[in-house]
Amino acid sequence: MKARVYIGWGVLEELRGDLAAAERKFQKALTTATEVSLPSIAAHAHQFLIPLTSAMFEDAFGHAVAAARLYTDSDPDLPRLASDTGALFSDHGYFGLAMLLYEAALPKFSRTPDLLACYANVGRAAAALGQKQRFSEAWTEVERLSRGPLAQYHAESLLELATGAVTLRYWKPAAKMVGEARSVAERLGSATTLERIAKLLATIDGRTGGDVQRDPEPRLEEFALRLCDRLSSD
Numbered sequence: 001m002k003a004r005v006y007i008g009w010g011v012l013e014e015l016r017g018d019l020a021a022a023e024r025k026f027q028k029a030l031t032t033a034t035e036v037s038l039p040s041i042a043a044h045a046h047q048f049l050i051p052l053t054s055a056m057f058e059d060a061f062g063h064a065v066a067a068a069r070l071y072t073d074s075d076p077d078l079p080r081l082a083s084d085t086g087a088l089f090s091d092h093g094y095f096g097l098a099m100l101l102y103e104a105a106l107p108k109f110s111r112t113p114d115l116l117a118c119y120a121n122v123g124r125a126a127a128a129l130g131q132k133q134r135f136s137e138a139w140t141e142v143e144r145l146s147r148g149p150l151a152q153y154h155a156e157s158l159l160e161l162a163t164g165a166v167t168l169r170y171w172k173p174a175a176k177m178v179g180e181a182r183s184v185a186e187r188l189g190s191a192t193t194l195e196r197i198a199k200l201l202a203t204i205d206g207r208t209g210g211d212v213q214r215d216p217e218p219r220l221e222e223f224a225l226r227l228c229d230r231l232s233s234d
Contacts, residue, residue, distance in 0.1 A: 046064070051087065093212060094214055117156065121160055128167055135168065155185040166200070
């Protein structure tokens with residue numbers, strides 16, 4: 001129970017925008033779950049730590065590897081781990097591997113927030129890979145999913161898609177997406193998201209920037225392929 005409480009507490013801190021506090025709570029959840037041998041909760045703690053440590057790739061990737069080791073193939077959060085790891089890879093330029101993980105995870109999702117985030121991630125990766133048709137398809141799905149009630153990850157998803165639009169030099173659509181994201185983020189009081197919005201707006205105003213694909217190391221490719229295999233065998 002203590003480990004679960006720390007997970008929930010960490011999620012609340014993250015929603016409040018206090019990422020340092022969220023990281024501390026997830027670390028406490030991980031320590032507690034490890035001490036009393038609760039692999040599923042430990043896996044969740046590792047997974048929640050991936051985006052919070054994404055600036056330090058090796059730390060974040062270590063959390064992804066540890067979570068994958070602890071999750072069973074039947075765990076319903078395994079597809080979300082693939083999507084979260086794909087986001088980590090995207091943040092560091094490994095868009096080919098990110099796309100593999102997104103496409104493997106996408107058929108497993110049914111909740112609107114998960115679909116919204118994953119399609120937006122697909123759009124950004126597709127843009128970086130020069131796949132304009134796939135970007136357009138993902139864009140269509142994000143717009144469709146955005147018509148309903150305000151969903152979790154809404155603003156963040158619009159930002160991811162806008163980043164893809166910037167890469168393709170679709171300046172007007174990118175500015176429109178960022179404007180919609182800002183409207184949502186201001187309503188929710190998302191300080192971290194508003195900071196990202198300001199940076200992306202500066203990029204759009206300067207007509208510069210965009211994602212660049214990097215060649216992955218063999219160990220990253222091996223991890224991604226193994227995780228995709230686990231999802232396809234379900």
